Amino acid sequence: MVRLKKIAHIKSDFPAKFGIPRQSGLVGGAEASVVFEEGYRNPEALRGLEGFSHIWILWGFSASEQDGWSPTVRPPRLGGNVRVGVFASRSPYRPNPIGISPVKLEAIEYNAEAGPILHISGVDMMDGTPVYDIKPYVPTDSHPEAVTGFAAAPNGVRLQVQMDREKLGAIPDGDIAVICALLREDPRPAYHNDPERTYGMEYKDYEIKFTVSGNVLQVTDIRTADRRE
Numbered sequence: 031m032v033r034l035k036k037i038a039h040i041k042s043d044f045p046a047k048f049g050i051p052r053q054s055g056l057v058g059g060a061e062a063s064v065v066f067e068e069g070y071r072n073p074e075a076l077r078g079l080e081g082f083s084h085i086w087i088l089w090g091f092s093a094s095e096q097d098g099w100s101p102t103v104r105p106p107r108l109g110g111n112v113r114v115g116v117f118a119s120r121s122p123y124r125p126n127p128i129g130i131s132p133v134k135l136e137a138i139e140y141n142a143e144a145g146p147i148l149h150i151s152g153v154d155m156m157d158g159t160p161v162y163d164i165k166p167y168v169p170t171d172s173h174p175e176a177v178t179g180f181a182a183a184p185n186g187v188r189l190q191v192q193m194d195r196e197k198l199g200a201i202p203d204g205d206i207a208v209i210c211a212l213l214r215e216d217p218r219p220a221y222h223n224d225p226e227r228t229y230g231m232e233y234k235d236y237e238i239k240f241t242v243s244g245n246v247l248q249v250t251d252i253r254t255a256d257r258r259e
Contacts, residue, residue, distance in 0.1 A: 034090075034162045035162070036067060036090075036160045036161065036162065037066060037067060037070040037161055037162060037163065037164075038064050038065055038066040038067055038070065038160075038161040038164075039064075039065055039067070039158055039159060039160055039161060040062050040063070040064060040065075040087075040089065040153070040155045040156070040157065040158065040159040040160075040161060041062060041063040041064075041065050041157060041158075042060075042061075042062035042063075042153055042155055042156065042157045042159075043060070043061070043062070043157070043233055043234040044060075044153075044155070044156045044157055044232070044233065045156070045157050045232050046156070046231070046232050047093055047156060048217060048230075048231050048232075049212060049217045049231030049232065049233060049238075050154055050155070050156060050217075051153075051154045051212065051215060052107075052154065052215065053120075053131075053154055054131035054132055054133050054152050054153060054154040055132065055133070055134075055152040056152070056154070056215055057152065057208065057211045057212055057215065058134070058151055058152050058211075059151070059204070059207060059208040059211055060151065060152060060153050060154070060208060060211075060212070061136070061149070061150070061151045061153065062133075062149075062150055062151075062153040062155065063147050063148065063149055063150070064087070064147065064148035064150060064161060064164070065144060065147055066144075066145050066146060066147075070145075071144070071145025071146065072145075073140060073145070073146050075146075076138060076146050076148075079135070079138065079164075079166065080138055082135060082166040082167060082168075083134065083135060083167075084132055084133065084134050084135060084166075084167035085132070085133060085135050085148070085150070085164055085165065085166055085167055086130060086131070086132055086163075086164065086165040086166070086167055086171075087130070087131045087132075087133055087150075087155070087161060087163075087164060088128065088129075088130050088161070088162045088163035088164070088165070089128070089129050089130070089131065089155055089159050089160060089161050089162060090127055090128060090129070090159065090160040090161075090162060091122035091124075091127035091128070091129055092127075092156075092158065092159055092160055093156055093159075099116065099123060099124055099125045100116065100123065101115060101116055102114060102115055102116060103115075103116050103119050103121040103123060105119050105121065105180065105181075106219040106220050106221070107180055107181060107220055108180055108220065110219055110220060110221035111221065114180065118179070120181075128162070129155075131153065131154055131155065132152075132167050132171070133150040133151065133152050133153055134150060134151045134152050135148060135149075135150055136149040136150060136151050137149040148164070188214040188215060188216070189213060189214050189215075189216050189242065189245055189246065189247040190214075190245055190246050190247065191210045191213045191214055191247050191249065192246060192247065192248050192249065193210075193248070193249035193252075194249075198249070198251075198252045199252070199253075201236070201252060205233075205234065205236070208233070209233055209236070209238060209249075209252070212231075212233060213238075213240065213247050213249070214247075216242070216247070217229070217231055218242065223242075225241060225242065225243035225244075226241075227241065228240070228241055228250060229241070229242070235254050236252050236253070236254065237251075237252070237253055237254070238251070238252050239251040239252070
């Protein structure tokens, strides 16, 4: 029996599942760090990695709460009512709850106390996600001719994000840009289509409230999230 060892964890700006990009690379400004666990902080293990622009992260769906597994799942992309095979999906509810993401390697920081830290971007992982392996991404991993089945965005449509910038306070432009990029991808499940409903998601220390009517997403409020237990 093979037992996976947690070699690192993700430190990201996504404290909750809702609002995380559905796939890596969709929001380039979504940044994170890979922090190694004790016992795996030897810089020699990363020798040569600086020569690669992208890496694969093998990680665990640690926030998915479900016992057992089902041979079919209902992807949000299909409205949550159509079933497909679990192995034809990227659902977290799998026999082994393992995810894999190609991300951009921005930098490698060598920290005397915490060991080497990988700074990455284009992430789709929640803060605290366990990491089981890291591999370099090479050009032959890319297949531009690949057919993406039901996972393709319908007509490539993204939401139009609107907000009253003057009412949102002194939020840095960089944070606003990432928030807009996240919202354009429509974080709602496909079966949610209620223009009267106010949705909420978290990014960094912000709690973002918004409504969606047709193809327009209206940000109604952004404030600092309450992290008290």
